[in-house]
Amino acid sequence: MRDTNDIEALIAMMARLPGLGPRSARRAVLHMIRKRALLLSPLAELMTRVARDARECLNCGNIGTQDICEICEDARRATGLLCVVEDVADLWAMERAGVFKGRYHVLGGTLSALDQVGPEELRIPKLQARVESEEITEVILALNATIDGQTTAHYIADQLEGRVTLTSLAQGVPIGGELDYLDEGTISAALNARKAI
Numbered sequence: 521m522r523d524t525n526d527i528e529a530l531i532a533m534m535a536r537l538p539g540l541g542p543r544s545a546r547r548a549v550l551h552m553i554r555k556r557a558l559l560l561s562p563l564a565e566l567m568t569r570v571a572r573d574a575r576e577c578l579n580c581g582n583i584g585t586q587d588i589c590e591i592c593e594d595a596r597r598a599t600g601l602l603c604v605v606e607d608v609a610d611l612w613a614m615e616r617a618g619v620f621k622g623r624y625h626v627l628g629g630t631l632s633a634l635d636q637v638g639p640e641e642l643r644i645p646k647l648q649a650r651v652e653s654e655e656i657t658e659v660i661l662a663l664n665a666t667i668d669g670q671t672t673a674h675y676i677a678d679q680l681e682g683r684v685t686l687t688s689l690a691q692g693v694p695i696g697g698e699l700d701y702l703d704e705g706t707i708s709a710a711l712n713a714r715k716a717i
Contacts, residue, residue: 527549527553573585579650582626583608591623597622598621598622600658602659603660604662605624605625607626607627607628610626610662611626614662627644628643629642630642630663631668631672647680657685658684658685659680660688665709692706693706
């Protein structure tokens with residue numbers, strides 16, 4: 521009976537992951553059990569290593585296996601250009617695009633009065649220190665287009681005003697997007713940020 525309880529516990533734990541519900545977790549666990557040598561054992565070993573070695577970069581907040589991440593240590597990166605993102609998933613999304621060649625700063629969330637998240641709970645003081653100590657010339661605010669994201673962007677802009685050039689990501693119609701499927705806020709942002717052809 522213990523074996524079944526362990527399997528059920530694994531399913532329940534997997535179901536807690538984002539994007540997996542109980543049914544998806546059950547299918548995933550059954551598939552891994554059937555492919556034990558190919559999937560389950562290597563996955564268990566990798567998870568053990570990641571649990572032991574993963575850490576937050578002391579400089580930018582990225583996740584890696586060293587105290588200072590590979591991006592911060594890369595001498596080829598533009599040192600005066602800093603892209604501010606909400607969390608590590610956003611940093612990784614920017615890296616997948618492969619177009620940004622500067623450095624990053626992960627805030628660890630957004631300001632939220634409802635959730636009692638202020639500047640001290642985020643990495644905003646560390647951002648201000650980095651702007652001074654690393655001689656940053658431009659800060660790109662790549663925060664989500666949510667109320668909390670925009671509130672955080674305005675707060676950071678106020679804190680850094682006059683010390684550095686501040687820019688933000690363009691917002692509007694995505695590539696391949698159809699106007700009929702877009703919300704009014706996206707259409708409005710796209711119209712206001714229009715440019716000459």
